[in-house]
Amino acid sequence: MSEIKTIALLGQPNSGKSTLFNNLTGLHQRVGNWPGKTVEQAEGSFVFDGVTYKVVDLPGSYGLSANSEEEVVTRDYIQSGKADLVCILVDASQLERSLYMLADFVGIRMPVMLVLNMMDVAEAAGKKIDVSAIEKRLGVPVLGFSAAETERYPEFFKKMVSAIKTPVCLDSGSLREEFVGEKSNGEDVVSRIEVALGDFEYGVCEKIWIAEKLLEKDKLICGVVNEMLPFARKNAIDAILDSEEGRDGGILTGEAKYRWVSKIVRESATPKSIEKVFSKWDRIATHHIKGKFFAFGIMVVSLVACMILAFPGMGIGFGMQPVLQSLVERAGNALGVWPVVISFINLVLVGGTCITICMTSFIFAIIFVFRILEEIGYMARFSYAFDNWLSRLGLQGKAIMPLFSGIGCTAGAVCGTRVLDTRGQRLLALVLLWAIPCGSKVAVVLFLASTFFGSAAPLFGIGYVALIFASFYLSSRLFGKKLVPQNERVGMIMELPPYHKPHWKMIAAMVGRSTWGIFKKALKMILMVAALFWALSYAGDGNVENTLLYKIGNAIEPVTMFFGMRWELFVSYLGGMFSKEASLGIMSTLFNHTGEAFSLVTRVAASENLGEALASTITKPEALAFLFASMFNVPCVLAMGTTYREAGSFKWLATIMGYYLALSLGLAFIGYHIGLLIF
């Protein structure tokens, strides 16, 4: 059994933490939830020199106060002492501000290594940073690094190994000096609180850290101290906190920490010119009207770029299917294989694989484009431009990007929700996203509307848009309070990161890895669903009435008629959960009597024939019911898969699915019964 060491990555947003995490762990990573929390937990591992290193990517936050669930998780993990090394990442191009995290860490007795990330950016901006001077001053290992440049990783490993071999913690002495300042020893607030704390002990935290957090009115620490300290000492602390100095404690500790930081970076600070960080370009990007137009432009360009990027994959998937299927059929017939085997291979294996290729290609495109936008630094500008619109729904401004790309492909857009900062926000965006129709859904809905209601179809289009916005309102009402609690809906305070040149090699590697991971999972799932459907819909003689699905469908028809859907329509509705094309394909088999075996992978374009066949069999109220049901149907099997991946829990996937099933069937019910009255 080899040795296992644990490394925790700690850093502020935009410090390049996830880049380091991805480059270290590659494919060996797992994303789940912190036990009992709605916060994403990313864990991975890598092997170096025969030792297995477990890497824990802690949620990004600006400091160690317990203001949000993410920060609580981060702090709990650090205090648990599970890590052998805490690797603190700071942005070297904004050294003074991002070292605040390190200052906030002083007083926690955990082995630390400081990584000054984005040294390349800092150097390009003309900053000279003396890494060894900082190392000498702090007394802990310090590394000048650039996480995006793969050739620099040997330096990282070397430093990391030695940091684990001889663990060093930060010394709190120099920070204490900042608190003491000009006062005589023991008279400053922090020392006075430390004295009042007496022999109080709290895991790896020194008393100076406890005192700081008490001054900052940190709820968790105040609670712990209140619980564990005897009454008299508690009163003494309350008296100090109530004094004039104590009341402004948060400011006092903040000032002391920045003074501590500025002494570290004093030698290396060469200020950047403002023109460089806030260009004319940015003046437009942050303008309250022009900025929005500009952002819309970027959104449209991104969507087009996604379609172009997805095109080759789509072409391969679509083109391969008939070729392969006819090949299998000919080979099978020549070898005298049973038709049931040929049918299975064609309708499940070949069809399923081709569909997966088609669907994943759009996911690949969206991940790629989003990654670039984030890498460049434009994603934060979206947040800025759309903050006042989306905060009403409880979302950050940058949620507009995944929501908008939902028009292209829901499954891909679901992967795009990763740009949001908290898991609550991501889940809320997922819920909203499912209501946004992708291209295929729009095509199906418009086809149905024009088939049954002819010239009134545009009205349905407008009604659909109105319904989508109404569903946003409903969803944010139903889920918003729980997912994004009121006390977390504070006004925007964030950093607009400077623009960076994207590191193409790294982006390509990262996107390739995640796409491959998604493809493998999607393939498994799609094959399983296709196999299940195949088993239900296979009939040796090709007669629909001999299939299991026919029997089940007929048996439950009394129930589905309640929602205005005869069994053929209900099966198409269920097929629509697999893919929108499947919904059309099933309808064409069942109504058009084309003689094709009905399956999920047969792709039929909406045709004149199908329209006529539908219009002659289905009544208007039924059509209305089916139309409504299709509008809010579950997007597709891959969207379910990616939602499961992003939500990280089966419970949430089931909740979102249940919500949309209820919504679509509820609307179908209303539509049907109103239809019965009108027509």
Added chain:
Amino acid sequence: MGYKSFRIVVSPFGAVFCAGFGYFWRMKNAEFVDRLSLAEMGENRCGTVAQIEGDSRFISRIVSIGLTPGSAFTLLKNDGRSPVLVFCRDTVIAVNHKESSQIFVKVEL
């Protein structure tokens, strides 16, 4: 004495009274007039943070992103609607308009 001449005699006194009251009122609220918040500051001006007001949660958020009393900054954008943009400690920081009125500043002239 007719009404017209009464008005001529009294109105200068009225004017003086009004001006006096205005001056008194301004002095009474002088503390607030002279205290400028980030939300009221003009674009492209430099200043330092004088005071931050708010609950401990707001303070810890604003401090951890880099704004503390005494930090020098340049106001990049303030159009009265979108969040205020300041440049401080090598970083462009966006602060929601409502909350930026809780940050009081000294403006360099």
